[in-house]
Amino acid sequence: MKNYDVLIVGGGITGLSTAYYLVRNGVKNIAIVEKSYVGSGSTGRCGTGIRQQFTTREHIVLMREAVKIWQYWEESLPLPIHFRQGGYLWLLRSEEALNEYKSHVKLQNLFGVPSKIISKEEIKEIVPDLSLEGIVGASWCPTDGSAYPQDVLDSLRLFLKGNSVEVFDYEEVKDFELQGGKIKTVITSKDKYGVSAVLFATGNETKRLASKLGFEIPIENYKHQIVVSEPLKIFLSPMVVDSSLYFTQTYRGRIIGGTDTNEPPQNNLEATYEFLEKFSNELLRLMPKLASVRLMRQWAGYYVVSPDKHPIIGPTPIPNLYIGTGYSGHGFMLGPIVGKLLAHYIIHGMFFLEEANNLTLSRFKEGKLIVEKAVIG
Ligand SMILES: Cc1cc2nc3c(=O)[nH]c(=O)nc-3n(C[C@H](O)[C@H](O)[C@H](O)COP(=O)(O)OP(=O)(O)OC[C@H]3O[C@@H](n4cnc5c(N)ncnc54)[C@H](O)[C@@H]3O)c2cc1C
Incomplete structure (x- = not known):
């Protein structure tokens, strides 16, 4: 043995x-x-997605340290991992949310994370193609990013x-x-x-x-679904978050993203049409120019939730x-x-x-x- x-x-x-x-x-x-x-x-x-925009000391400090490792791994691991610091743009739709995220940003800054609240005009500079109807501002951290799992x-x-x-x-x-x-x-x-x-x-x-x-x-194990599109010319570097919707573009040009379907804990990884419909509607509300883009693959995995x-x-x-x-x-x-x-x-x-x-x-x-x-x- x-x-x-x-x-x-x-x-x-x-x-x-x-x-x-x-x-x-x-x-x-x-x-x-x-x-x-x-x-x-x-x-x-x-x-x-890789982000430091969290709301507790534990998550913020761990993620601040994790980003240092992601940077080191990008330089030192034997194969490229495509770690990219394109930022996380967290859209906010009410004054109440804006005030709440101001206090999160304060805590993040206290522990060395360079996040900030930005205006609609600044959002436009980062992602010009977003429809900003109903958006009052965003929480933005340029050192957040992504890597290819x-x-x-x-x-x-x-x-x-x-x-x-x-x-x-x-x-x-x-x-x-x-x-x-x-x-x-x-x-x-x-x-x-x-x-x-x-x-x-x-x-x-x-x-x-x-x-x-x-x-x-x-x-508990919650099913979460996700989808990727056909490859497009690179135009989007941050992860965009709008309530439960998130999406970014991979280094291969594909839009990747998901949203919540509010299903109970389960042992089932079936991909559903309901998810696809909800994701597409939420995505197109924010970025109408993606209307003719074809979605290529959809799958599910578990969020293991404490x-x-x-x-x-x-x-x-x-x-x-x-x-x-x-x-x-x-x-x-x-x-x-x-x-x-x-x-x-x-x-x-x-x-x-x-x-x-x-x-x-x-x-x-x-x-x-x-x-x-x-x-x-
Ligand atoms: C749709 C979706 C999107 C997500 N997006 C993000 C994101 O953007 N950013 C982020 O940080 N996280 C994200 N997550 C969460 C993230 O994927 C997980 O938290 C993370 O991958 C967990 O890693 P792990 O190694 O703990 O578990 P896993 O990757 O699940 O690995 C566990 C492994 O254990 C093996 N295993 C289990 N039992 C046994 C056994 N008895 N014997 C041998 N092997 C066994 C399994 O086969 C599996 O390969 C997402 C999750 C989903 C589903």
């Missing part, structure tokens, strides 16, 4: 980013077990391969053997591995795996088991910093950022929820 110092379950951004930082911190004997292909979960289905995973995987991390695709973790309250063995669909530490980077499956081990994680819309990271009731989940629609952007935090926690038993201490599973038992107001979709 092979033994691993750290066995990571799940080949999305959380799993690969944590493996990257374990390697960077000198851990040698690491495996990632992925039940399908790397990127088959939410990471490969996501909307590419599958390229990020491919690039991390290449780095990990070069550092002897084993990645097992199409192998599902099925069960565990415990000794003295700790996980001693991980049983998969193909093999059995001895482990010193285990990370659940398992997205929408995390709740089910935790309950197998006798503890609860308060997360009660306070923040991730749940770090220790669990099982002493050698760690988790990274519950991102509530922000896990791609947070992936690099959460991976760095988790690797540090697995090695040292503590976080290196004070804010991360407020993001562990224990906050739900202790009633210490921190509510995020700026959730899209």
Whole structure:
């Protein structure tokens, strides 16, 4: 039986980013077990967005640090990840919303994020093609942006391969053997591995795996749909947000975006016509010039949502088991910093950022929820 110092379950951004930082911190004997292909979960289905415009200290500080890593990864990973700081333009439709976002911007600025409230005229300068009827202003951060999810995973995987991390695709973790309250063995669909530490980077499956081990994680899986268009000449660099609608243009020229369909938690990833109709109507209201553009592909993935819309990271009731989940629609952007935090926690038993201490599973038992107001979709 092979033994691993750290066995990571799940080949999305959380799993690969944590493996990257374990390697960077000198851990040698690491495996990632992925039940399908790397990127088959939410990471490969996501909307590419990376932003620091949040409303809590925890999210703002983590995302400020994440953007530094995104910049570093763009320069240092073996393949291009197409990280681009085209900004996030968050449209506001009432004086009340404008005042609320002024206070969010104040908090963001306090922690070093260069966001600001801008006027309709300034919006026009950033995206001339927007119809601004009913818009009173926007919250704007030029250092927000996007990256291409599958390229990020491919690039991390290449780095990990070069550092002897084993990645097992199409192998599902099925069960565990415990000794003295700790996980001693991980049983998969193909093999059995001895482990010193285990990370659940398992997205929408995390709740089910935790309950197998006798503890609860308060997360629910919500279906979210998304669509991409045919490629167009590049004309749009920011992510535009208008209530639950968001869209940007990828480096390949495609418009990518989504909106909320307000469906209950479920285990179903069916793509629907209702979504397509709602998205198209909302998009064309804002950008009528896209009326003749053809939409090419539509799909769905899970937002794994926690009660306070923040991730749940770090220790669990099982002493050698760690988790990274519950991102509530922000896990791609947070992936690099959460991976760095988790690797540090697995090695040292503590976080290196004070804010991360407020993001562990224990906050739900202790009633210490921190509510995020700026959730899209
Ligand atoms: C439509 C949509 C748009 C989004 N847009 C954005 C965005 O713009 N920006 C952003 O930051 N976030 C966005 N998100 C959220 C983001 O995609 C997720 O938060 C993030 O990808 C979570 O990454 P993860 O690695 O934790 O989970 P995942 O990427 O879901 O990876 C988990 C992996 O674990 C594997 N797995 C599960 N159980 C097992 C098992 N028993 N054995 C082995 N493997 C297992 C799965 O197959 C999967 O590959 C979006 C999500 C959706 C659905």
